[in-house]
Amino acid sequence: MSPSPASPLDALDWIALEQQLDQDGCAVIRTLLRPDTCDRLSALYPQSEPFRSQVIMTRHGFGRGEYKYLRYPLPPVVERLRSALYPRLVPLANRWHERMGLPARFPEQHSEFLERCHAAGQLRPTPLLLQYGPQDYNCLHQDLYGEHVFPLQVAILLSEPGEDFTGGEFVMTEQRPRMQSRPLVMDLRKGDALIFAVNQRPVKGVRRLSGDHASRCQPTAQRKTAYSGHHLPRRDLTIMQTTFDLFADTESEQPRRAEQIGEQSWVLRGFALPQIEQLLPALESIIACAPLRHMMTPGGFSMSVATSSCGALGWITDRSGYRYSSEDPVSHRPWPAMPEVFRELAQTAAKRAGFADFVPDSCLINRYVPGAKMSLHQDKDENAYEAPIVSLSLGLPATFLFGGFARGDRSQKISLLHGDMVVWGGVDRLRYHGILPIKPGRHPRLGEQRFNLTFRTAG
Structure with a gap:
């Protein structure tokens, strides 16, 4: 041979x-x-x-x-x-x-x-x-x-x-x-x-x-x-x-480890991989009930990422502004309930990062295709700043920008792979963050796309 x-x-x-x-x-x-x-x-x-x-x-x-x-x-x-x-x-x-x-x-x-x-x-x-x-x-x-x-x-x-x-x-x-x-x-x-x-x-x-x-x-x-x-x-x-x-x-078999990226901010490598077989069907079920859509920003631009939500509150945007709503503006029905596997994963990740009392009531689902990005921004639409932000990456790799407290501050560039989670809160809660344009590729499980699930306490 x-x-x-x-x-x-x-x-x-x-x-x-x-x-x-x-x-x-x-x-x-x-x-x-x-x-x-x-x-x-x-x-x-x-x-x-x-x-x-x-x-x-x-x-x-x-x-x-x-x-x-x-x-x-x-x-x-x-x-x-x-x-x-x-x-x-x-x-x-x-x-x-x-x-x-x-x-x-x-x-x-x-x-x-x-x-x-x-x-x-x-x-x-x-x-x-x-x-x-x-x-x-x-x-x-x-x-x-x-x-x-x-x-x-x-x-x-x-x-x-x-x-x-x-x-x-x-x-x-x-x-x-x-x-x-x-x-x-x-x-x-x-x-x-x-x-x-x-x-x-x-x-x-x-x-x-x-x-x-x-x-x-x-x-x-x-x-x-x-x-x-x-x-x-x-x-x-x-x-x-x-x-x-x-x-x-090794997107589906990377060593579990925690990397500190700020005083109260962590990347948890491969943290979600043990739950992947439960997470993906739950994600598919949510999207079937509340299909992904490209929402419009207050400035009148269509977002490059497609979004949906689950939980008591869903994040939405239109010409009226950014906000949370208990109702899906497309179906005019409540958002799908947050699956228990989502909630438990978010709480376990938050606890691992030092936030033991995290109770998420909102999960924003963003789908990125090659070329899609998320500009630097702060999460300021929530009522509870004391609660952390918990983010899960699925599918194609992404480069996460983690900046300072002003838009012009220098940002860290952090590679995120399938199953990685990022948690930030406390003194780091209002740091600017974003995603560079997704590079072309095909993930073995999710194809030519990346999903990001962001858990927050919004109400």
Whole structure:
């Protein structure tokens, strides 16, 4: 189970591959894996032991199909490929970041990069196997997990086009300023590897160019050998890829720890993760009763975040101003009751931060999509300033701005991941805070969005 001796990595023309990546944002390595190695990797899919989780794409709006994340220890061929490919891509990754004006630089060895990821709480591996059947597809998307993201990834086709499946093309698009998006349809064979930009890359005359990728399978697949003319079993009908993101993702398994960010302010890393399986259905139920909406500010602008609420009081805004109301202005009914799992989590987090008597009566739900943000502001619409603010992050990563007591004071930039909570109150209660524009990405559970739940004592 090793890269094909016909095309060992050392024998490849990496200068030409870099030039291709610079030009198109992608490059193909032909026959990186032998057919028997592809078959062995494909044979892992029905098993449970090699994997840490499974995602059914229709449940999350990702498309139709499924994929499984590998667990540690990774299959030897996957581990070897990650370690061997990474140092050959690092020079290009660093050059791209320099040209785009991004501060991050990547160490020479993959083990060093993993240490950086682990120090940031990113502990779980992201290599995965995808499986598509007839009519399955993957929506256009970008893959971003966690604070530390390597700008290149690799997909390897494990099935043979024309024999194991038909259709199933790998499609990429680039969003070009003031121009139509450019599609690229990749011609891959079994064992071929596609290196491509995760999100953005530099292009002459354009500081950053953003891209997406997707794939689709046709309704039938037939072999052209002895099985010609007959439908094959499902596993033979599938197109399977293994994707190496070259870094470890841990949004759902970061170490629990508390970070003090002010005299009476704390970030509680991963605090909500044990309750995720109860929190997400409760959130879905609330949104079904009180759908998300883009409210208007007193200045007449539509908010970039979509909002809803639960609890006795819900936060609203319109041309009349910011305020709390016991009634949903859309349905003219009371807001949904606050789920007990919400209330208990908020109270437990507040107690952990030193606020033992917190009794929330309002939960504001904000949904951010890529590009959405929240400007610096103070929470001053509540009657009870002695109660803390408790905030929960779900989905895509965000950069939380935590400032001083004047809008112009310098703000801390704090990365928040899925399951993180922030609590501030007491002398810090009226600090300015906000969210920088959400970066494009797709969370394994919540897709291309971030939810923020803010618990307050409003009445």
